[in-house]
Amino acid sequence: MIGITMGDPAGVGPEIILKAFEEMSTKERQATRVYGNLATLKYVANIISSPVDPEKDMQVVDIDFDGAPLTLGKLDARAGEAAYRFIEKAVKDSEAKEIGCIVTAPINKAALNLAGHHHDGHTGLLAYLTKGKAWMILASDRLKVIHTSTHVSLQDAIHKTTSERVYDTIKAGYEHLQRIGIANPRIAVAGLNPHCGEGGLFGKEDEEIILPGIIKAQNEGMNVSGPIPADSVFFRAYSGAFDLVVANYHDQGHIPVKLIAFDTAVNVSVGLPIDRTSVDHGTAFDIAGKGIANHENLLSAIAYARKLVSGGKK
Structure with a gap:
C-alpha cells in the first residue's frame, strides 16, 4: 500500500491525483490510499469532468478542514494547515506500517x-515529524543527484558544507541505491x-573540506570519486559514468x-x-482547476x- 498526500488543496494536487487514478488499474487503485479531503476531490473532479469518482474509485482518508473546498489558486493559511494535517496523518500511518511509502503532491x-x-x-x-535526518535525491532515468543541502541560501549552504556532511550524504545515497537494486553504486562528488x-x-574548500569526506567513504569500501568539477560531472553521470552525483547546494543539483x-524527475527523501x-514541481496556482x-x-x-x-523490483 502506498499513500498519496493531496498537498495544498488550493493547488493542482487534487487534479493530478484524479488524473493519475484515471490511468491506474483496479489492482493499483486497491493498493493506493489518498490522504486528503473528499469534498475537495469531488469539487475538482466535477470542475475538470473527471471520470474518477472519489467516493467509489478511491480509498480516501478524509481529513476535514475549515472552508473546504477552498477557492482554487489562492494562497490561504487554511490550505497550509490542511496540507500539514494530510502529511502528519500519512507519516503516522507509515510509521505504523499501514502504508509502505508516502507520495506527496505539492x-x-x-x-x-x-x-x-x-x-x-x-x-x-x-x-521534523519523524525526528530523523533527511536528504533529497532528484531521480531521473539517466541522472540522479543527492544534495548536501537544499532550501537554504547559497551563503548558508557553503557554510554548512563540512567533511562529515559530505560523508553522510555519500553514505545516504549509497545505501539508497543499493535498496533499489544497484549492488555497488558509482558515486561522484561535485566540486x-x-x-x-x-x-x-x-x-581551498574542495581540498580541505570535501576531499576528506570522500576519503572517509572510500576507506569504508564505497565506490566514490571526486571532487570533480561541476561543469563536467553531471554530463559524465548522464552519459553513464556514475549512478549518482553529490551536489553541494540546491541549484547545483536541481538545474x-x-x-x-x-x-x-522524482524527488525522493532518504535517511x-x-x-x-x-513530484518535483509546485502548486501551480495559476492553472489550478483549469x-x-x-x-x-x-x-x-x-x-x-x-x-x-x-524491494527494488520493477
Missing part, C-alpha cells in the same frame, strides 16, 4: 508558514568551487536534472525511518514508490 511553503508550520518544505517537515579550486587558486527531465517520493495540469511527474513518483515498497 505544498505551498508560504501557506504552510502562514498556518504556523515553519519548515522549508516537505523534506524539513518530514524530518564546490570552479575547477575544484584549481589547486587553491579559486578556494541539470530539471534541464533533462523536468516532467519526469528517514519512512519512505517518501514526490484541467490542464500535467500529471506525468506524479505517475513517475508513484512508480518509484511502488519500486521501493517491492
Whole structure:
C-alpha cells in the first residue's frame, strides 16, 4: 500500500491525483490510499469532468478542514494547515506500517508558514515529524543527484558544507541505491568551487573540506570519486559514468536534472525511518482547476514508490 498526500488543496494536487487514478488499474487503485479531503476531490473532479469518482474509485482518508473546498489558486493559511494535517496523518500511518511509502503532491511553503508550520518544505517537515535526518535525491532515468543541502541560501549552504556532511550524504545515497537494486553504486562528488579550486587558486574548500569526506567513504569500501568539477560531472553521470552525483547546494543539483527531465524527475527523501517520493514541481496556482495540469511527474513518483515498497523490483 502506498499513500498519496493531496498537498495544498488550493493547488493542482487534487487534479493530478484524479488524473493519475484515471490511468491506474483496479489492482493499483486497491493498493493506493489518498490522504486528503473528499469534498475537495469531488469539487475538482466535477470542475475538470473527471471520470474518477472519489467516493467509489478511491480509498480516501478524509481529513476535514475549515472552508473546504477552498477557492482554487489562492494562497490561504487554511490550505497550509490542511496540507500539514494530510502529511502528519500519512507519516503516522507509515510509521505504523499501514502504508509502505508516502507520495506527496505539492505544498505551498508560504501557506504552510502562514498556518504556523515553519519548515522549508516537505523534506524539513518530514524530518521534523519523524525526528530523523533527511536528504533529497532528484531521480531521473539517466541522472540522479543527492544534495548536501537544499532550501537554504547559497551563503548558508557553503557554510554548512563540512567533511562529515559530505560523508553522510555519500553514505545516504549509497545505501539508497543499493535498496533499489544497484549492488555497488558509482558515486561522484561535485566540486564546490570552479575547477575544484584549481589547486587553491579559486578556494581551498574542495581540498580541505570535501576531499576528506570522500576519503572517509572510500576507506569504508564505497565506490566514490571526486571532487570533480561541476561543469563536467553531471554530463559524465548522464552519459553513464556514475549512478549518482553529490551536489553541494540546491541549484547545483536541481538545474541539470530539471534541464533533462523536468516532467519526469522524482524527488525522493532518504535517511528517514519512512519512505517518501514526490513530484518535483509546485502548486501551480495559476492553472489550478483549469484541467490542464500535467500529471506525468506524479505517475513517475508513484512508480518509484511502488519500486521501493517491492524491494527494488520493477
